[in-house]
Amino acid sequence: MSPAASALIPYLLRHRHRFALGSVFLVLSTAVTLLSPWVLKHAVDSLATRVGSAPAAVAGPSLALFAAALVGLALGGGVCRFLTRRIIIGASRDIELDLRNDLFRHLQRLPPAWFQANRTGDLMSRATNDLSAVRMLAGPAIMYTASTSITFVVALFLMLSLSPALTLLALLPLPVVTVVVKRFGSAIYLRSERIQAQLAHMSAVVQEALAGVRVVRAYRREAIEIERFREANEEYVARSRAMVRLQGAFHPTLSFLLGLSALIVLWIGSRHVIEGRLSMGDFVAFNVYVAMLSWPMIAFGWVTNMLQRGLAAWQRMFDILRVEPSIRDPDVAVEPARIRGVVEFRDLTFAYNGRAVLSRVSARVEPGQVLALVGPTGAGKSTLVDLLPRLFDPPPGTVYVDGVDVRDLPLDTLRGAIGYVPQEPLLFSDTVAGNVAFGSRAPADGNDAAVGDAVALAQLDADLAGFPRGLDTEVGERGITLSGGQKQRAALARALLTDPRILILDDALSAVDTHTEEAILARLREVMRRRTTILVAHRISTVREADLILVLDDGQVAERGTHAELVALDGLYAGLYRKQLLEEALE
DSSP, rough: HHHHHHHHHHHTTTTTHHHHHHHHHHHHHHHHHHHHHOOOHHHHHHHHHHHHHGGOOOSSSOHHHHHHHHHHHHHHHHHHHHHHHHHHHHHHHHHHHHHHHHHHHHHHSOOOHHTTSSHHHHHHHHHIHHHHHHHHHIIHHHHHHHHHHHHHHHHHHHHHHHHHHHHHHHTTTHHHHHHHHHHHHHOOOOOHHHHHHHHHHHHHHHHHHHHTTHHHHTTTTTHHHHHHHHHHHHHHHHHHHHHHHHHHHHHHHHHHHHHHEEEHHHHHHHHHHHTSSSSSSHHHHHHHHHHHHHHHHHHHHHHHHHHHHHHHHHHHHHHHHHOOSSSOOOOSOOOOSSOOEEEEEEEEEEEEEEEEEEEEEOOOOOOEEEEEESSSSSSSSHHHHTTTTTOOOOOOOOOOEEEEGGSSSSSHHHTTEEEEEOOOOOOOSHHHHHHHHHHGGGGGOTHHHHHHHHHTTTOHHHTTTTSTGGOOOOOOOEEEEESSHHHHHHHHHHHTTTTSSSEEEEEEETOOHHHHHHHHHHHHHHHHSSEEEEOOOOOOOTTTTTTTEEETTEEEEEEEEEEEHHHHHTSSSHHHHHHHHHHHOOO
8 A cells, every 4th residue: 555545544544433334324225226126026027927827826915015115125225325425425524624624734834945845826726626636535436436346246146146147248348347447547547647737737827927916917917927827728628638538438438348248148138038047037137237237337437537536636635744844843842931032143054955045153142132134135134033933944053042942942932932024024814903913813903902002113003094994904915905114014013912032023124214114113122122132124224223233244244243333343334334324315
């Protein structure tokens, strides 16, 4: 058994009691179905006897009794089939629920680097279309496989009891059917994989075009994106048509082989009836069983298609589920009583995808102090602050909080102590209040006093007057209704509301004007005095009052000191300072 198939078994075992109960009704419904031809056999024989004999000489059950028995069997079979489908397919829906929850939970644990290497549209396709195919595998495919297998075996036994010779003739096409099913099954599996992969690519094309709709329109690429989607769509249709052609050949081939079997039975069996070697009732029942034997063979082809599609889809999902999160809690974690916020980088060297990003960076910042990071674009400033909450994993013994290696702290404890405002803030399709309260793990509305205080600290309160419903205003997908500065301030309020011991502002005020920035920093000074703050900025005005400024250049600390010390050093920092003073004067 493949690793992927083995990984699916625990999901089935969670609902084994329901599958067992469903199997009971499945066996009952199959038994009732297989009993009907036997009743029909006695009914036909009884009718033949009555036709050839005087009414007074005929004894035994009446035809009305046989008719009532057939009706009763039909009703009982219908009830059992209903319960079978309700229980087993209902269990498959719960398996789908479990799989979807586990997949999403697993995705939440994977590091940002993994998502940078995988397209969102592809992941969405695996979480929707592939998951539906797996549900069909776990429910209908199992149900029909069991049903057809039982029907095939029991019908074959009953056919042998009626006429072994006719049974052998009816089974003549079976070896050819087996070869056909195997060949077509392999081809269906491969084409199913190609269809699912193309559907994932098409989903990614749509997701990228919609997420970047403003950029698409700004660069007049609507026609190009439409053509890009058309090509992906046509390739998907072409692969689907190839599957349809395969299925179109598969089912007629099976029908032909099974029809040939029925023709042989009709030709030879009718001669046996004429010669008196087989009763009319036996012949009728035998033909009904041959028809029942045909359905499992045809259904087996359909189930094979369902199984192969489901296995291909599950393999694609399993490829995600078996990815081990590279960033996880330590085996033996250090759980501090409380985090004070002492941050230290010790001779930190970090490479990403084989490319050196930081080299021998060292710094220490105490609670109530501000560490500022400045330098040209690509110098490694954002990477340095990303290592603190372990968005990327630092090398052992290089990043410490309160003297403890961050790799030894539980992720929830470490990240719960950090308020992080990234360079590109992301807002969700929620209200302003909902976005601000996102990190507090508690629902909030416009009447929440804590949310109002955080918004005021971030200087977003003045803008609320222009919002239709104040804090209860919906911001749209990714905060599309807000300006860049408003999004940054909403993200800042979100970080402040969590009351973190360590506050990281990664160029978090770049989209606001200088006047607003100064007002925000003035309000934040009291907040900063109670916690450790790390500022990443391009504006020197943002970092002038920092306790320690690191000037990064090409991943290394080129200069360090206070604002006054660095200006007096007349190096890279002083050059940046003079350049910005000149720009402000020109403005």
